[in-house]
Amino acid sequence: xxKENKKNKSFTIDARTxxxxxxDSIKNPTTALLELVKNSYDADATVVEVEINKDNIRxxxxxxxxxxxxxxxxxxxxxxxxxxxxxxxxxxxxxTGEKGIGRLSADRLGEKLSLITKTSEITPLKLSVNWEQFNxxxxxLSDIQVSILNTQNIKIxxxxxxxxxxxxxxxxxxxxxxxxxxxVYSELTALISPFSAVKDFEIRFHNHLVExxxxxxxxxxYEASEISLQAIFDEKTQKIKYKIIEKINSKNLYYKNEIxxxxxxxxxxxxxxxxxxxxxxxxxxxxxxxxxTKNNPLLLEKGLSFSGLRNFLDKNLGIKIYRDQxxxxxYGYNNEPAGDWLGLAQRKERDPAGLLxxxxxxxxxxxxxxxxxGRDTNPQLIDGASRxxxxxxxxxxxLRALTLACVTLIEKHRHEKALIEKKQNEKNNKAGLxxxxxxxxxxxxxxxxxxxxxxxxxxxxxxxxxxxxxxxxADVIKRTEETKKRFEELLDNNRVLSGLATVGIxxxxxGHETQTAVSLFRSxxxxxxxxxxxxxxxxxxxxxxxxxxxxxxxxxxxxxxxxAMARVRKDKRTxxxxxxxxxxxxxxxxxxxxxxxxxxxxxxxLKEVDAKVFVMDLESIVxxxxxxxxxxxxxxxxxxxxxxxxxxxxxxxxxxxxxVVADSGVGVDKTITDIIWEPLFTTKKDKNGKEExxxxxxxxxxxxxxxxxxxxxxxxxxxxxxxxxxxxxxxN
Amino acid sequence: MKTTKIAVVDDRDDARKMVADVIExxxxxxxxxxxxxxxxTTPFLNLGDYSKWINNEQIGVLxxxxxxxxxxxxxxxSVNYKGSDLVxxxxxxxKGMPIYGVTSYPDDPSMQQHFxxxxxxxxxxxxSSKASLYVERFLRTYKNFLESNEKELTxxxxxxxxxxxxxxxxxxxxxxxxxxxxxxxxxxTIALNSRKEWLDAYQEVIDSFKMAQKEAKxxxxxxxxx
Numbered sequence: 001x002x003k004e005n006k007k008n009k010s011f012t013i014d015a016r017t018x019x020x021x022x023x024d025s026i027k028n029p030t031t032a033l034l035e036l037v038k039n040s041y042d043a044d045a046t047v048v049e050v051e052i053n054k055d056n057i058r059x060x061x062x063x064x065x066x067x068x069x070x071x072x073x074x075x076x077x078x079x080x081x082x083x084x085x086x087x088x089x090x091x092x093x094x095x096t097g098e099k100g101i102g103r104l105s106a107d108r109l110g111e112k113l114s115l116i117t118k119t120s121e122i123t124p125l126k127l128s129v130n131w132e133q134f135n136x137x138x139x140x141l142s143d144i145q146v147s148i149l150n151t152q153n154i155k156i157x158x159x160x161x162x163x164x165x166x167x168x169x170x171x172x173x174x175x176x177x178x179x180x181x182x183x184v185y186s187e188l189t190a191l192i193s194p195f196s197a198v199k200d201f202e203i204r205f206h207n208h209l210v211e212x213x214x215x216x217x218x219x220x221x222y223e224a225s226e227i228s229l230q231a232i233f234d235e236k237t238q239k240i241k242y243k244i245i246e247k248i249n250s251k252n253l254y255y256k257n258e259i260x261x262x263x264x265x266x267x268x269x270x271x272x273x274x275x276x277x278x279x280x281x282x283x284x285x286x287x288x289x290x291x292x293t294k295n296n297p298l299l300l301e302k303g304l305s306f307s308g309l310r311n312f313l314d315k316n317l318g319i320k321i322y323r324d325q326x327x328x329x330x331y332g333y334n335n336e337p338a339g340d341w342l343g344l345a346q347r348k349e350r351d352p353a354g355l356l357x358x359x360x361x362x363x364x365x366x367x368x369x370x371x372x373x374g375r376d377t378n379p380q381l382i383d384g385a386s387r388x389x390x391x392x393x394x395x396x397x398x399l400r401a402l403t404l405a406c407v408t409l410i411e412k413h414r415h416e417k418a419l420i421e422k423k424q425n426e427k428n429n430k431a432g433l434x435x436x437x438x439x440x441x442x443x444x445x446x447x448x449x450x451x452x453x454x455x456x457x458x459x460x461x462x463x464x465x466x467x468x469x470x471x472x473x474a475d476v477i478k479r480t481e482e483t484k485k486r487f488e489e490l491l492d493n494n495r496v497l498s499g500l501a502t503v504g505i506x507x508x509x510x511g512h513e514t515q516t517a518v519s520l521f522r523s524x525x526x527x528x529x530x531x532x533x534x535x536x537x538x539x540x541x542x543x544x545x546x547x548x549x550x551x552x553x554x555x556x557x558x559x560x561x562x563x564a565m566a567r568v569r570k571d572k573r574t575x576x577x578x579x580x581x582x583x584x585x586x587x588x589x590x591x592x593x594x595x596x597x598x599x600x601x602x603x604x605x606l607k608e609v610d611a612k613v614f615v616m617d618l619e620s621i622v623x624x625x626x627x628x629x630x631x632x633x634x635x636x637x638x639x640x641x642x643x644x645x646x647x648x649x650x651x652x653x654x655x656x657x658x659x660v661v662a663d664s665g666v667g668v669d670k671t672i673t674d675i676i677w678e679p680l681f682t683t684k685k686d687k688n689g690k691e692e693x694x695x696x697x698x699x700x701x702x703x704x705x706x707x708x709x710x711x712x713x714x715x716x717x718x719x720x721x722x723x724x725x726x727x728x729x730x731x732n
Numbered sequence: 733m734k735t736t737k738i739a740v741v742d743d744r745d746d747a748r749k750m751v752a753d754v755i756e757x758x759x760x761x762x763x764x765x766x767x768x769x770x771x772x773t774t775p776f777l778n779l780g781d782y783s784k785w786i787n788n789e790q791i792g793v794l795x796x797x798x799x800x801x802x803x804x805x806x807x808x809x810s811v812n813y814k815g816s817d818l819v820x821x822x823x824x825x826x827k828g829m830p831i832y833g834v835t836s837y838p839d840d841p842s843m844q845q846h847f848x849x850x851x852x853x854x855x856x857x858x859x860s861s862k863a864s865l866y867v868e869r870f871l872r873t874y875k876n877f878l879e880s881n882e883k884e885l886t887x888x889x890x891x892x893x894x895x896x897x898x899x900x901x902x903x904x905x906x907x908x909x910x911x912x913x914x915x916x917x918x919x920x921t922i923a924l925n926s927r928k929e930w931l932d933a934y935q936e937v938i939d940s941f942k943m944a945q946k947e948a949k950x951x952x953x954x955x956x957x958x
Contacts, residue, residue, distance in 0.1 A: 519836035519856045520747055526860035527750050530757040542753060549746050597744070599804050634802065638809040 013141040015134040018078065022104030023131070029174060030184050031329065032108035033057065034191060036167060037203065038096045038326060039103065041192075043165065044089045046200050047157035050188065050217075052176055052207040057109055060166040062159035064090075065119040071127055071148055075103060075115075078141075087376070091200070094324030094374060107131040111171035116154045120161050126151040157204070181207045183335065186315035188217045190327055195286035195370045221312035222368070224298045225288035227413065231406045233261075233283045240264055242406070244413050247298060255413065265401065266672055267408040274401030279394050281378035285406045287319065287369035289362065289414070319344075319369035319403060321390070323381075330389060332369070338389070340364060342404050355418040358674035362411055371403050415674070441480045448473045491707070495616050498700045499572075502620045503563075505697050506591070509627050513594040514560045517553040524550030556593050563590045572615040580609040580618065580657060584646055587622045591630070600633045600640040607647040609657040611731040617704050618729075624697040625661035625725050632665025632722055639664050641720050648731075651711070655731040662717035662724040673714050677702040705729065737789055738870060740772040740834075741818075742797040743805065747856070748772045751795060751834055754863035761864050764871070768792075774805035779813065783825055792878075793870045794822070796850075798835040798843045816846035823849050827914065828880065830873040832866075834859045884911045 026032045033050065036059045040048040043063025051058040066075060078101060087095055106113045111132050118124040127148050134144055156164035174180075188203050203217040231242035238261045246253040261278055268274070290296075290313055294306045318339055320332030330336030340346070344364035353359045373381055380395035390396050451470050524546045531543040584606060595602055626642070633640040645660040668676055677698050705712045710729040717724035738755050742748035752772040759768050771789060776782060786794070796815035804810040819831050833843065833853035843853060851873055859866055891908040894900040900908075 516744075516747075516836045520750065522857035523747075523750050523754075523860035526857065526863075527754045527757075530754050530860070530863060534757055535761050535763070539757075546750065546753065549750070553746075598802050598810075637801075637812065638804055638807075640804070 015136060015139040015141050015144055017141060018104060018134040019107065019131065021078065021101045022107035023173075025101075026105045026108040029109055029176075029180070030187055032105035033059070033184060034187060035102040035105040037188065037191060040165070041093065041201055041326065042089060042095045044091045044093065045157075045164065046159060047202045047204060049157055049204045049206070050184075051205075052181060052184065052209075054208055055170060055172065057169040057172065058167065059169075060156050060164065062157040062161075062164040064161075065163040065165055066117045066125075067119050067122060068125055068148065071117065071125060075127070076146060078104070094376070096324065096326040106167065106169055108173065110169035110173055112169065114168040114170070115165065116151055116168075117165040118154055118156070118163050120163050124151050124154040125149070126153075176207075176209065178209050181210045181213065182315070185210075185213045185217065187333070189219050190316060190320055190333075192322075192325055192327075194219070194222045195372070219312055219316070220302055220304060221309050221316075222288065223302055224290065224296060224304055224309055225368070226291050226296065226298065227289040227410060229285070229287045229289075229406060229410050231285040231287075231409070233278070233280075233285070233402055235278070235282045238262070238277060240402075240406070242409060244409065246413075246417075261402075261405075263669065264405045264409075266669065267412070267675075268401050268405050274398050275394060278398040278402055279380055280399040280402060281373070281380055281395070283378070283399060283402060284372045285319075285369065285403055286372075287367060287406060287410060289410050290366050290368065292366055313365060313368070316368050317365050319367060319371060319407075321371045321373065321399075323378075324374050325372075328390065331371075334364075342400060342407065344407070355415060356422060357678075358415060359678055360411055360415045360418075362407065362414070367407065367410075369403075371399065373399070412674070438484065441477060441484065444473060444477045444480060448477060494703075494707075495614060498620050498704060499616045501696055502623050502700055505700075506623055506627050509631060510560070510591060510594045513597060514557060516597075517556040517560075521550050521553035521557060524553065559590060559593070566590075572619070575612055575614050577610060577612045578615055578618075580611050580613065581606045581646055583613075583615055583618050584622050584644070584659065587619050587626065588644065591623070591626055595630060595642065598634055598640065600630065600642055603641060603643040605643065605645045609646055609648050609731075611657055611729070613708075613729065613731075617708060620704055621701050621727055621729075622659065622661070624701050625659075625727070628697055628723075628725070629661055629663035629665070632663045632667075636665055643717070643720060649728060651728065656710070656728055657731060659727045659729075660724060662720050663722040664720040665722040667716050667721065668714050668723045676714065677712070701725075701727070734790055735767055735769040736792040736874070738768065738770045738793040738795065738867070739786075739789065739791045740770065740795045741775055741800070741815075742772070743775055743800050743803040743810065744797070745774075745803075747797065747836075748774070750860065751856075754860050755795075755867055758864040758867035762867060762871075768871070775800040775811040775813075775818075777805070777807060777809060777811055779818065779821055782818070782822060786822075786826065786829075792830070792874045794829065794831045795834050796831065798833060798837055798840050814843075816840075816843050816849070819849045820846055828877045830870055830877060832870070884914065887911060 026035070037048055037050060040059065040061035040063055043061060043065070045061035045063035048059065048061040089095060106129075111130060113127075113129040113131065115127045115129075116124050117127075125148055127146060129146055134141075154164075154166055156162075156166055185205060188205060191203070192201055204215065205217050206214050226247060228245045228247075229242060230245070231240050233240050239258055240261065241258045242256070244255040244257075246255070262276065265274065265276070290309065292310065292313065296306070296309070298304075299306060299309060314334075318332035318334045319342060321328040330338045331341045333339040344362070344367065348361045348363050351359055351361060353361065378395070380393065381399065382391045382393065383389075384391050448470065451473065455467065455470060528543040528546040528550065531546060532538040532540070585604075588602060588604065592602055622644075626644070629642040633642060641664040643660070643662045645658075645662075647658055649656055649658040702712060705727055708729055710727060712728070713726045715724050715726070716722075738759075740748050740751045740755070742751065749772065752770050755770045759765055759770065771791075773785075776785070785791070796818060798815040800813060800815055800818070801811045815833055815835070819833075822829070822831065830851050831849070833850045834856055835843065835853065836856050837843065838853050838855050847853060852869075854866065888908055888911045891900055891904045891911075894904060895908065
């Protein structure tokens with residue numbers, strides 16, 4: 001029976017603890033090997049040799065080495081790490097591990113360990129461990145003996161001080177395959193950030209399976225990126241200074257800018273939680289964008305192959321986190337389940353918009369990047385309980401949002417560049433969809449005529465098959481004509497639907513006024529009746545006043561009914577020459593009363609413009625812009641003004657006209673001027689922040705303008721201080 | 733003679749005037765012109781101004797529109813609150829005061845949310861067509877409010893007298909506190925149970941001062957002798 005002993009007791013440690021901490025806690029051999037390389041980095045080595053042979057693994061460095069007492073008191077003391085006390089090495093490297101168990105990872109690689117180490121003062125010492133000795137029942141850890149002997153046989157990379165450590169692991173626990181070798185190599189290339197200031201740490205790799213990987217671990221493919229972004233987040237100012245570098249044929253184009261987080265955060269998808277004031281601490285972010293195209297001129301320039309680039313990207317893609325220059329797994333490791341910590345693949349899948357769309361997103365396989373943080377500078381980012389990852393705290397989510405926001409900067413840059421290129425390509429040669437079909441048909445007809453003339457020349461020598469081909473072309477031309485008609489029908493349907501949707505949107509906004517008008521019309525009639533049936537005799541003057549007011553509201557109600565009907569009249573759906581000024585005035589007159597009621601002043605500056613247009617399109621554009629301006633003004637308490645301008649404007653040789661609708665509302669922030677045209681995006685919110693708008697009005701404007709081969713832009717109006725929408729349309 | 737007023741608050745001039753007109757007609761038809769009148773105003777930019785206005789103008793019944801912030805007032809600015817927000821604030825000071833909503837949008841979600849704070853919410857056209865009936869209802873509600881207030885004030889006066897002479901029971905003291913809270917009068921009867929108790933406490937303070945004075949004199953005399 002157990003007898004209570006009053007003397008203090010201490011824990012005893014079972015020998016198997018070593019196995020639990022080493023072999024069992026390290027997820028895979030790659031991670032185990034990387035732990036040993038990290039130790040070489042912490043030992044201030046400038047070179048580390050990593051060899052994976054058939055029978056053993058060797059890791060040798062030219063670091064500072066260990067003395068006998070250091071081996072005994074530090075290396076053999078589990079859980080001890082001087083890295084907690086002395087955080088920087090003599091080379092000012094921030095030490096990577098603090099738990100004092102990284103060395104046990106050797107057990108994950110093989111049964112036997114031989115460690116030979118040499119400092120500048122003593123002859124080399126050799127320590128041998130057979131990890132299987134710990135795998136026994138009922139033994140205390142201290143019962144297992146480890147020998148330390150003098151030796152002369154040490155093979156370490158050359159250095160001035162001739163010091164270092166060589167580790168040999170034998171009786172390997174797994175057979176290394178080609179795929180494992182490639183994995184290790186890939187992780188070694190990413191171990192030290194390619195963007196970091198560390199230039200004095202070289203990893204030399206040797207293996208027996210994939211010969212082309214032997215040599216210094218380095219990739220030239222980093223230099224083949226087409227765009228790179230360097231961003232620095234300042235915690236105090238909550239601002240991001242960034243530089244986008246575009247590499248074209250050895251010429252680098254630089255775009256420098258600064259943006260506050262509250263503005264940049266508007267570009268981040270809302271399903272990623274983050275704070276308005278970022279708590280992650282100072283961060284610097286480097287992102288490289290690779291187009292993955294064969295015609296990347298940088299490949300040729302650097303003497304690199306496209307297949308090599310593809311191979312490099314497949315292994316290195318992702319944005320990694322580097323803490324004190326050393327990568328933190330699993331972030332940015334594409335072979336890890338949690339590697340895509342930014343959800344880049346998922347967001348692209350959700351919205352595969354192309355480059356010309358404002359919501360364009362890069363593909364996850366086009367991005368390589370590094371997020372640099374430090375243990376001392378970012379204490380809020382804490383290690384997770386396992387040997388990999390950070391705790392998913394507010395600070396971590398903020399880091400994620402910030403990184404994603406930086407990705408959107410590249411996306412915005414690429415999108416804007418693509419738009420400029422598109423415009424340059426189109427120059428003055430804008431053509432709508434129908435025109436494109438027409439051009440196509442005309443080309444085919446010319447081709448058919450050429451063939452027919454050739455056939456006539458050749459006479460009977462043309463052959464039956466060629467004759468059939470000519471017949472097929474005629475058939476294609478016929479089908480093209482049918483397609484054109486079908487397109488026209490579809491566009492007409494689209495026009496009607498857009499017109500109806502515009503009426504619907506306007507009804508949602510101005511409908512409130514109509515309901516008020518109906519209510520006041522009925523109330524006025526009742527009030528007039530009441531004034532005429534007073535006990536003291538009828539008050540005729542008041543009754544007349546009330547009837548007059550009622551009549552005003554009745555007109556408002558009936559004009560609204562007529563307005564809705566007039567929008568989709570068939571004659572407005574055919575392209576015809578019209579006086580644009582009159583058409584715009586009609587729309588203004590129909591909604592002006594609603595503006596007057598809430599004291600919005602409409603300032604008109606309309607010049608005479610004649611153009612061949614679809615009136616319904618024109619009305620849809622003007623009405624949607626006016627509806628927008630009405631809502632923007634209703635959200636401010638005073639000085640409610642809307643200005644509408646119309647004038648002729650030619651772009652190059654193309655004749656056209658411009659419509660400007662500006663308001664005195666809160667305006668559109670610069671960071672969302674591209675997104676506001678997208679479907680379902682709305683800035684209309686009630687005072688509780690609940691979205692009120694449909695997010696369709698400007699999308700209708702966009703699709704109509706684009707379809708007509710026009711141009712559109714939103715900026716800040718310098719006079720009214722709110723939004724200024726500028727629409728250009730061709731005159732014919 | 734100063735009349736009690738039915739006040740209309742609305743940001744739209746036409747709508748406000750229409751409601752005021754039909755109320756005025758109803759006052760004439762009900763023959764209560766000597767005691768009642770109607771006033772109207774655009775919403776005040778400062779919510780704090782309502783309390784003074786209600787007291788100064790002797791307002792007995794208040795009629796509010798719901799969407800008060802659509803049209804800028806004479807100052808050129810529109811207010812940033814709704815009728816239901818206003819009634820929510822007014823109820824903290826004017827607990828039992830008759831407050832009605834007259835609106836074109838009785839189904840407005842914010843109106844529905846604060847529905848219980850209004851005595852009634854009416855559709856504008858319904859109110860205009862039956863104004864006399866509604867005004868009669870206003871007067872009844874006001875009368876009940878006044879009678880209830882008067883009854884409670886009389887009871888409070890009686891209990892206060894008993895507290896002053898130290899004869900109030902615990903039940904009466906609790907009742908006095910409840911009335912004061914209900915009528916939004918600062919609760920003055922909780923700290924001390926009666927005037928006698930207050931005087932006793934006052935006397936104690938005076939006595940302690942006298943003792944201190946005596947002690948100081950004795951000390952100075954002794955010092956002079958030395």
